[in-house]
Amino acid sequence: MVKYILKRIGYIFVSLFFIVTITFFLMQAAPGGPFASERKLPPKIEEQMNELYGLNDPIFVQYTDYLVRVAKWDFGPSFKYVGQSVNDIISRSFPYSLVLGIEAILIALSIGVLLGVVAALYHNKFGDYVAMIIAVLGISVPSFILAALLQYVFAIKMGAFPIAKMDTFWHTILPAVAIATTPLAFIARLMRSSMLDVLSSDYIKTAKAKGLSGRVTIYRHGIRNAILPVVSYLGPLVVQVLTGSFIIEKIFAIPGLGNEFVTSITNRDYTVIMGTTVFFSVLLLVSILIVDIIYGLIDPRIKVTGKGDQ
Amino acid sequence: MKKVLEVKDLSVSFHTYGGEVQAVRKVNFDLCEKETLAIVGESGSGKSVTVQSIMRLLAMPPGEFKTGEILLDGENLIDKSEKQMEKIRGKDIGMIFQDPMTSLNPTMKIGRQITEGLIKHQGVSKREAYDRGIELLNLVGIPNPERRINQYPHEFSGGMRQRAMIAIALSCNPKVLIADEPTTALDVTIQAQILDLLRDIQEEMNTAIILITHDLGVVANAADRVAVMYGGKVVETGTVDEIFYQPKHPYTWGLLGSMPKLNHSKEKLQSIPGSPPDLKDPPKGCPFAARCPYSMKVCDQHMPEFKASSNTQQTACWLLDERAPKVEPPAHIMVGGENNE
Amino acid sequence: MSQPQLNQSDFERMEYMQSDAEKIAGESTSYWKDAWRRFRKNKLALFGVFIILFLGVMSFAGESISGHNYYDNDLMMANQSPSAEHWFGTDNLGRDIFARTWYGAKISLFIGLMAAFIDVLIGIIWGSVSGYLGGKVDEYMMRVADILSGVPYLLVVILLMVVMKPGLWTMIIAMTITGWINMARIVRGEVMRLKNEEYVLAAKSLGASSYRILSKHLIPNTLGPILVTLTLTIPTAIFTEAFLSFLGLGVPAPRASWGTMSSDAIAALQYYPYQLFFPAFFICLTMLAFNLIGDGLRDALDPKDRR
Numbered sequence: 013m014v015k016y017i018l019k020r021i022g023y024i025f026v027s028l029f030f031i032v033t034i035t036f037f038l039m040q041a042a043p044g045g046p047f048a049s050e051r052k053l054p055p056k057i058e059e060q061m062n063e064l065y066g067l068n069d070p071i072f073v074q075y076t077d078y079l080v081r082v083a084k085w086d087f088g089p090s091f092k093y094v095g096q097s098v099n100d101i102i103s104r105s106f107p108y109s110l111v112l113g114i115e116a117i118l119i120a121l122s123i124g125v126l127l128g129v130v131a132a133l134y135h136n137k138f139g140d141y142v143a144m145i146i147a148v149l150g151i152s153v154p155s156f157i158l159a160a161l162l163q164y165v166f167a168i169k170m171g172a173f174p175i176a177k178m179d180t181f182w183h184t185i186l187p188a189v190a191i192a193t194t195p196l197a198f199i200a201r202l203m204r205s206s207m208l209d210v211l212s213s214d215y216i217k218t219a220k221a222k223g224l225s226g227r228v229t230i231y232r233h234g235i236r237n238a239i240l241p242v243v244s245y246l247g248p249l250v251v252q253v254l255t256g257s258f259i260i261e262k263i264f265a266i267p268g269l270g271n272e273f274v275t276s277i278t279n280r281d282y283t284v285i286m287g288t289t290v291f292f293s294v295l296l297l298v299s300i301l302i303v304d305i306i307y308g309l310i311d312p313r314i315k316v317t318g319k320g321d322q
Numbered sequence: 323m324k325k326v327l328e329v330k331d332l333s334v335s336f337h338t339y340g341g342e343v344q345a346v347r348k349v350n351f352d353l354c355e356k357e358t359l360a361i362v363g364e365s366g367s368g369k370s371v372t373v374q375s376i377m378r379l380l381a382m383p384p385g386e387f388k389t390g391e392i393l394l395d396g397e398n399l400i401d402k403s404e405k406q407m408e409k410i411r412g413k414d415i416g417m418i419f420q421d422p423m424t425s426l427n428p429t430m431k432i433g434r435q436i437t438e439g440l441i442k443h444q445g446v447s448k449r450e451a452y453d454r455g456i457e458l459l460n461l462v463g464i465p466n467p468e469r470r471i472n473q474y475p476h477e478f479s480g481g482m483r484q485r486a487m488i489a490i491a492l493s494c495n496p497k498v499l500i501a502d503e504p505t506t507a508l509d510v511t512i513q514a515q516i517l518d519l520l521r522d523i524q525e526e527m528n529t530a531i532i533l534i535t536h537d538l539g540v541v542a543n544a545a546d547r548v549a550v551m552y553g554g555k556v557v558e559t560g561t562v563d564e565i566f567y568q569p570k571h572p573y574t575w576g577l578l579g580s581m582p583k584l585n586h587s588k589e590k591l592q593s594i595p596g597s598p599p600d601l602k603d604p605p606k607g608c609p610f611a612a613r614c615p616y617s618m619k620v621c622d623q624h625m626p627e628f629k630a631s632s633n634t635q636q637t638a639c640w641l642l643d644e645r646a647p648k649v650e651p652p653a654h655i656m657v658g659g660e661n662n663e
Numbered sequence: 664m665s666q667p668q669l670n671q672s673d674f675e676r677m678e679y680m681q682s683d684a685e686k687i688a689g690e691s692t693s694y695w696k697d698a699w700r701r702f703r704k705n706k707l708a709l710f711g712v713f714i715i716l717f718l719g720v721m722s723f724a725g726e727s728i729s730g731h732n733y734y735d736n737d738l739m740m741a742n743q744s745p746s747a748e749h750w751f752g753t754d755n756l757g758r759d760i761f762a763r764t765w766y767g768a769k770i771s772l773f774i775g776l777m778a779a780f781i782d783v784l785i786g787i788i789w790g791s792v793s794g795y796l797g798g799k800v801d802e803y804m805m806r807v808a809d810i811l812s813g814v815p816y817l818l819v820v821i822l823l824m825v826v827m828k829p830g831l832w833t834m835i836i837a838m839t840i841t842g843w844i845n846m847a848r849i850v851r852g853e854v855m856r857l858k859n860e861e862y863v864l865a866a867k868s869l870g871a872s873s874y875r876i877l878s879k880h881l882i883p884n885t886l887g888p889i890l891v892t893l894t895l896t897i898p899t900a901i902f903t904e905a906f907l908s909f910l911g912l913g914v915p916a917p918r919a920s921w922g923t924m925s926s927d928a929i930a931a932l933q934y935y936p937y938q939l940f941f942p943a944f945f946i947c948l949t950m951l952a953f954n955l956i957g958d959g960l961r962d963a964l965d966p967k968d969r970r
Binding site: 310 | 353358377379402405407408409410411412413416419420421424425426427428429430435436439443474476487492493562
Binding site: 148 | 727809810813814815816817818821822823827898902904905909910911912923932933936939943946947950951954955959
């Protein structure tokens with residue numbers, strides 16, 4: 013197990029190396045970028061920039077400098093806001109995104125699993141149809157449209173929720189729901205089909221043949237097995253929530269990292285773009301590793317393949 | 323001998339998009355203590371549906387009991403509520419399924435799977451159940467039960483898993499054990515071991531066994547009596563000897579003819595041409611009439627009644643009517659003779 | 664049951680009709696015919712097809728029906744609610760939303776279809792070569808795919824759009840640069856599964872070339888999953904377009920897409936909610952339609968998975 017985790021951490025570093033390299037050279041190629049050759053800046057700022065970024069160094073030197081700095085978890089100063097470092101921006105804004113993200117993941121998981129189970133238990137009956145209509149709508153309505161709709165109806169028209177910003181728990185509900193909806197719908201569909209598979213499997217018949225009640229059979233033998241595909245969806249779920257946060261935070265004016273990222277794109281604040289990209293990648297790779305470890309803990313069969321992998 | 327289980331006039335249908343499938347039609351048989359009854363027939367003959375009806379494991383709807391009763395010690399299981407059935411399943415009737423690779427829960431330890439039923443039906447503590455689980459694993463011939471009980475199904479081989487399944491089915495000492503093709507998915511060498519195990523356990527625990535199979539070799543090895551099913555109906559019943567040495571139904575002849583025999587190894591196996599009837603629209607007469615080489619006009623129109631040819635053997639075939647032409651079973655199917663035994 | 668009245672003639676032997684016995688009830692149909700029959704029965708999927716056809720026609724005819732074009736602005740007429748003159752109203756520059764909606768349909772559908780089509784093309788080639796050759800080649804090809812998909816799809820697309828000049832084809836390129844990976848994995852999985860099937864081994868033992876085996880045996884048999892993935896890729900691409908437009912990385916003005924229209928409308932949501940309604944409604948409708956078709960196809964092509 014330890015060996016497996018170490019190996020996976022090794023892969024993470026390889027992936028990160030590629031990601032940092034690719035982002036660096038992409039930004040290098042960006043028109044009007046800080047590292048592009050044709051810059052039009054006032055000479056004074058130009059000079060300052062040179063100090064800070066070593067823009068006149070050969071590309072290779074710039075690249076190794078950047079790599080070394082990233083390795084030290086230092087993403088450098090913002091390209092647009094003088095006196096702010098990318099690290100500052102991240103540590104200031106990330107807590108908002110984290111709270112919102114966790115809330116969205118919890119909503120998506122709990123309601124998605126519930127809907128899926130209900131749909132499977134009432135297969136081809138009313139409950140199934142309702143759950144699947146919710147799911148197909150959830151997949152078809154883009155998160156930002158839903159966000160705008162929620163904001164318009166519940167905040168602007170009804171005044172039941174705050175329109176924007178994030179000061180209290182009450183503020184987080186609408187954005188969290190907007191982020192959660194698409195993954196929720198995916199989870200509901202995944203859970204439904206996996207639950208239907210499990211319910212028609214032989215070991216459910218075995219459980220019934222033992223005289224276990226319907227409820228015990230469903231909980232103890234059904235859901236526990238059916239939830240495994242949902243667990244392996246947790247990785248993509250983190251991605252969904254993260255990219256979902258970009259626009260939703262913007263719409264609800266939440267000062268989170270997603271919002272900062274969007275702003276940095278509009279401002280062409282390249283160092284922030286690079287820094288947040290690397291930060292997002294680390295976040296994702298680590299959460300995918302955690303998901304895989306969790307999966308190994310719940311599914312006893314995984315250890316065998318883990319051994320084979322070493 | 324005391325009858326443990328009686329199935330009377332049982333009919334089961336399934337409502338599908340294509341129409342009502344009459345999977346089991348007026349089936350009768352009984353089972354005595356310490357006896358093994360084999361139900362033989364090809365796939366789709368209704369044998370699995372019959373035993374799953376006994377356990378009340380069929381989903382209803384789409385399934386439906388049309389007629390008949392299933393009497394366990396005189397009590398009709400069809401009248402029982404789901405709650406009452408829960409107290410019977412696993413306690414009075416145990417069941418083993420065909421594929422041991424899929425019939426155990428992959429994410430639960432073997433021990434827990436064995437003890438679940440014990441805890442539910444006998445109200446024993448976890449500790450006691452655990453000890454009993456080890457005993458059961460020992461009983462079904464799993465070496466190292468103390469270690470095995472804490473393992474997961476994927477750590478067991480196919481034969482071992484089927485042994486574990488048997489331990490689960492036997493955990494509460496049931497009166498009836500239903501084994502639905504228990505050896506079909508196993509290697510031939512393992513098949514014999516599992517059948518021996520069932521025999522031994524029957525001796526030890528006085529269990530009555532219903533053995534579903536399409537393999538006459540298994541029947542010869544393990545059964546006392548046989549019921550041959552075709553097209554949702556029982557067409558012939560009798561003791562193993564009667565079925566093998568004096569079969570009366572042309573379908574039974576066909577089954578015997580398709581079984582390889584050591585002493586006739588050079589001969590071609592006889593297949594039964596055709597396919598089973600469509601149970602959405604079952605034939606009015608004998609279900610086998612369309613494939614029967616001896617069929618008569620009457621067979622198409624009227625279902626033959628059972629005719630007893632001994633105390634134990636009954637056959638539903640018009641050939642046994644005194645008006646029918648005399649037909650001898652084809653010679654090649656006969657098991658008896660100088661080369662045998 | 665009482666014994667029926669029978670006479671001797673009923674016991675005459677019947678002519679044994681073997682051919683009759685061999686007859687199988689029910690007509691046997693080919694895989695695709697069968698799938699088509701099942702698809703046709705699925706009302707929701709047919710509804711999806713109808714919607715897409717309707718949107719397709721309107722994307723060409725819509726502008727001329729309205730009597731306006733998508734780019735004429737008239738500041739005197741800005742932010743008008745829907746009326747007889749402007750059926751869907753006008754936007755903040757006084758452009759006719761009805762005309763823009765159908766022009767947007769053209770752009771959104773084009774991006775969706777094109778991106779999905781390119782994904783499929785690259786995916787089939789990459790996946791089938793990787794799956795068919797197996798071994799080291801497969802390992803390297805899939806490692807490349809793994810690294811490319813290590814970064815989230817939307818992040819890659821955003822980064823590329825930041826770097827490249829905004830435009831229709833830029834967007835399609837950005838979407839397809841890692842979008843094909845999913846398709847490649849599916850094709851690879853199917854090819855690996857199928858290449859050990861007996862009929863492929865039979866073709867091989869008869870001396871068929873690799874190219875022939877791939878093109879005649881393997882790829883046609885993976886068409887089902889490919890088709891389903893294709894249908895479900897289109898809504899993703901349409902969503903991505905809208906998403907990018909929202910970040911200001913979409914098709915540049917005066918061109919309109921549903922994404923840019925929604926994005927503009929959200930800014931003025933509090934005052935002119937109808938401006939969001941139309942583009943948002945059609946994005947949702949299109950995605951819904953493709954999702955329904957995709958689900959219908961999956962059910963039709965894989966009956967054992969039918970739920």
